[in-house]
Amino acid sequence: MEIKKDYLNFAVGPVMMSDSLREMGAEPVPYFRTDDFSKLMLENEQILKELMDAPEDARSIFLTGSGTASMDAAVNNVFTPDDKLLIVNGGSFGHRFCQIAEAYHIPYDSICLEAGHTLRREDLEPYDGRDYTGFLINMNETSTGVLYNMLLVGEFCKKNNLLLVVDAISSFLSDELDMAQIGADVVLTGSQKALAVPPGVSMMVLSQRAVKRIESGHPMCYYLDLKAALKNQERGQTPFTPAVGILIQLNARLCQIAKDGLETERSRIRTVAEDFRRRIGKYPFRIVSQSLSNTVTPLSPINPQVSAYEIFRILKEEYGIIVCPNGGEMAETVFRVGHIGSLSVADNDRLFAALDDLMVRGILHF
Amino acid sequence: MEIKKDYLNFAVGPVMMSDSLREMGAEPVPYFRTDDFSKLMLENEQILKELMDAPEDARSIFLTGSGTASMDAAVNNVFTPDDKLLIVNGGSFGHRFCQIAEAYHIPYDSICLEAGHTLRREDLEPYDGRDYTGFLINMNETSTGVLYNMLLVGEFCKKNNLLLVVDAISSFLSDELDMAQIGADVVLTGSQKALAVPPGVSMMVLSQRAVKRIESGHPMCYYLDLKAALKNQERGQTPFTPAVGILIQLNARLCQIAKDGLETERSRIRTVAEDFRRRIGKYPFRIVSQSLSNTVTPLSPINPQVSAYEIFRILKEEYGIIVCPNGGEMAETVFRVGHIGSLSVADNDRLFAALDDLMVRGILHF
Numbered sequence: 001m002e003i004k005k006d007y008l009n010f011a012v013g014p015v016m017m018s019d020s021l022r023e024m025g026a027e028p029v030p031y032f033r034t035d036d037f038s039k040l041m042l043e044n045e046q047i048l049k050e051l052m053d054a055p056e057d058a059r060s061i062f063l064t065g066s067g068t069a070s071m072d073a074a075v076n077n078v079f080t081p082d083d084k085l086l087i088v089n090g091g092s093f094g095h096r097f098c099q100i101a102e103a104y105h106i107p108y109d110s111i112c113l114e115a116g117h118t119l120r121r122e123d124l125e126p127y128d129g130r131d132y133t134g135f136l137i138n139m140n141e142t143s144t145g146v147l148y149n150m151l152l153v154g155e156f157c158k159k160n161n162l163l164l165v166v167d168a169i170s171s172f173l174s175d176e177l178d179m180a181q182i183g184a185d186v187v188l189t190g191s192q193k194a195l196a197v198p199p200g201v202s203m204m205v206l207s208q209r210a211v212k213r214i215e216s217g218h219p220m221c222y223y224l225d226l227k228a229a230l231k232n233q234e235r236g237q238t239p240f241t242p243a244v245g246i247l248i249q250l251n252a253r254l255c256q257i258a259k260d261g262l263e264t265e266r267s268r269i270r271t272v273a274e275d276f277r278r279r280i281g282k283y284p285f286r287i288v289s290q291s292l293s294n295t296v297t298p299l300s301p302i303n304p305q306v307s308a309y310e311i312f313r314i315l316k317e318e319y320g321i322i323v324c325p326n327g328g329e330m331a332e333t334v335f336r337v338g339h340i341g342s343l344s345v346a347d348n349d350r351l352f353a354a355l356d357d358l359m360v361r362g363i364l365h366f
Numbered sequence: 367m368e369i370k371k372d373y374l375n376f377a378v379g380p381v382m383m384s385d386s387l388r389e390m391g392a393e394p395v396p397y398f399r400t401d402d403f404s405k406l407m408l409e410n411e412q413i414l415k416e417l418m419d420a421p422e423d424a425r426s427i428f429l430t431g432s433g434t435a436s437m438d439a440a441v442n443n444v445f446t447p448d449d450k451l452l453i454v455n456g457g458s459f460g461h462r463f464c465q466i467a468e469a470y471h472i473p474y475d476s477i478c479l480e481a482g483h484t485l486r487r488e489d490l491e492p493y494d495g496r497d498y499t500g501f502l503i504n505m506n507e508t509s510t511g512v513l514y515n516m517l518l519v520g521e522f523c524k525k526n527n528l529l530l531v532v533d534a535i536s537s538f539l540s541d542e543l544d545m546a547q548i549g550a551d552v553v554l555t556g557s558q559k560a561l562a563v564p565p566g567v568s569m570m571v572l573s574q575r576a577v578k579r580i581e582s583g584h585p586m587c588y589y590l591d592l593k594a595a596l597k598n599q600e601r602g603q604t605p606f607t608p609a610v611g612i613l614i615q616l617n618a619r620l621c622q623i624a625k626d627g628l629e630t631e632r633s634r635i636r637t638v639a640e641d642f643r644r645r646i647g648k649y650p651f652r653i654v655s656q657s658l659s660n661t662v663t664p665l666s667p668i669n670p671q672v673s674a675y676e677i678f679r680i681l682k683e684e685y686g687i688i689v690c691p692n693g694g695e696m697a698e699t700v701f702r703v704g705h706i707g708s709l710s711v712a713d714n715d716r717l718f719a720a721l722d723d724l725m726v727r728g729i730l731h732f
Contacts, residue, residue, distance in 0.1 A: 001617065027371050030370065
């Protein structure tokens with residue numbers, strides 16, 4: 001069936017691609033057990049490490065799967081049921097880490113935060129000096145757009161000698177992230193967020209401490225066996241047929257960012273986010289996050305009669321604009337506007353013009 | 367880095383795509399939590415079932431991952447360590463099923479076949495009337511291009527009341543496959559073989575018996591939880607962000623095959639395979655499979671001085687032609703020529719012209 005694709009897309013992923021990356025999608029997908037592809041994958045590994053400010057002896061690997069594949073793989077390869085994890089659960093992605101730990105019978109406690117609330121020093125205090133071995137956090141809890149203070153988390157983990165797993169799926173490139181500085185052992189991300197290539201690949205950078213854990217452990221899932229992935233990636237290969245086309249697009253994107261400089265890319269995203277936030281104030285929305293990531297702005301209509309889901313639906317169907325609806329309990333009260341991907345201030349103009357029209361039509365009101 | 371992509375590609379995956387499918391790769395990847403995308407996924411489910419001749423109450427699901435993700439998911443969701451499996455191990459993909467069973471501590475016996483040999487009735491006899499509960503087979507053992515007799519297997523499984531899992535990754539569309547007739551409970555395949563869209567998605571059709579097992583069980587891998595996949599697919603969705611672009615290309619491909627008729631597609635592949643096999647006889651190769659699939663022809667140089675890997679390398683580097691090298695023990699003795707993807711008899715002409723040239727140059731000889 002035909003499906004409309006040419007939306008102006010403010011989703012948090014898949015996002016809009018640059019013309020050149022999008023057009024690469026029309027190129028043939030080559031056979032991959034070749035020296036050429038190996039070299040490309042080794043280059044991907046090196047650039048990803050650099051962009052994360054990883055220690056020189058860190059490794060990176062690429063999985064064919066959703067971002068959740070890397071969340072799962074990190075937990076099930078680095079930890080065992082003999083560990084005890086502390087998980088920051090501030091929304092649906094924090095909850096997902098809890099579910100993954102449960103799936104592999106790894107004991108955990110969770111720090112449950114109210115929707116939109118950030119993690120404070122006092123939230124960590126009750127867990128200080130106890131018997132945890134690992135700490136899992138979504139750097140940006142994407143469901144409500146809350147960016148956590150990773151320096152605070154890093155300090156807590158160092159003090160308590162915890163292995164730190166950071167889901168940076170929606171923060172990588174948008175927000176400041178220095179893997180060495182925070183002492184993270186695993187930082188993971190996905191292809192379809194700020195990297196802005198199609199969904200289908202997720203990736204992670206691993207510290208030597210994480211690598212050693214993986215190499216001495218027994219993977220709990222055959223497909224997500226990071227020991228095999230590390231072994232293969234030594235020569236720039238993967239154990240199974242990867243999403244070759246996406247990995248080639250990823251290479252072009254990583255090379256471009258390395259060339260332009262990470263700060264150029266981050267500042268581009270920040271400019272779009274700041275423009276949006278400067279202008280949204282006069283509309284009848286409340287920003288529901290205490291601590292915003294550059295990636296996304298979560299909005300709730302001030303008037304409880306106005307449905308967040310209806311705004312998503314009308315923008316999509318009548319204006320050709322995608323914003324990101326929330327699921328579950330927040331479906332009617334929250335939607336999100338992403339700032340990643342190939343978006344500009346001019347695209348914000350189009351969104352604000354549509355919001356103005358919704359105001360005129362009385363669909364949106366105080 | 368730049369990587370050459372415009373090979374004439376006889377690999378067994380990724381394969382060459384039609385121009386129209388390839389060009390779809392340049393379209394924007396839309397946001398997917400929409401009614402449109404749900405409808406497309408439900409259409410994918412329905413057509414896949416039809417093409418596999420599945421019972422009407424069968425289900426299909428789509429995973430973002432390599433073909434191995436579906437092999438893994440089928441084993442770990444349908445079976446438990448209380449089962450006992452019989453696995454046909456005729457090469458690297460049969461071996462992979464054994465490794466997956468081991469990873470999840472599911473007891474199994476394997477029927478080890480010599481490379482290139484088919485499965486005969488007498489190979490099954492020692493296992494008749496015993497305590498097995500499941501049977502795993504790669505319909506085409508792709509490493510050596512051996513197509514097994516699925517009617518024989520189906521009959522054995524019915525008689526012994528075994529749940530039958532068929533990896534049809536490289537046989538789907540190329541070879542006759544009637545899920546209802548053979549009584550298979552799971553048939554799985556991947557996007558990058560005869561479906562000829564990019565790698566990154568694998569999929570399976572499940573009988574009601576398999577669905578019931580999945581629904582009453584506990585998944586052993588969070589990411590590959592088929593219970594969650596089935597639940598989400600009821601409304602045409604997936605638990606996690608899928609490879610949206612590839613699923614849209616897959617939809618176009620499935621619709622085209624449904625329109626043209628499966629037999630048209632199969633006969634196109636068979637024509638290319640038969641043309642190749644008619645003409646390869648005069649060259650200094652031995653076909654190493656007792657029972658050929660339409661998908662691929664495995665060849666071994668008759669003269670042990672001639673390296674199979676060197677032929678792969680020279681064809682790639684000097685002629686821009688990709689054939690499929692073998693790995694491991696067979697690297698020097700076997701390579702494979704695939705017949706799936708957008709290939710024609712004229713493409714065979716180009717390959718034979720290159721082989722003629724290798725003969726003239728003395729690189730290939732009796």
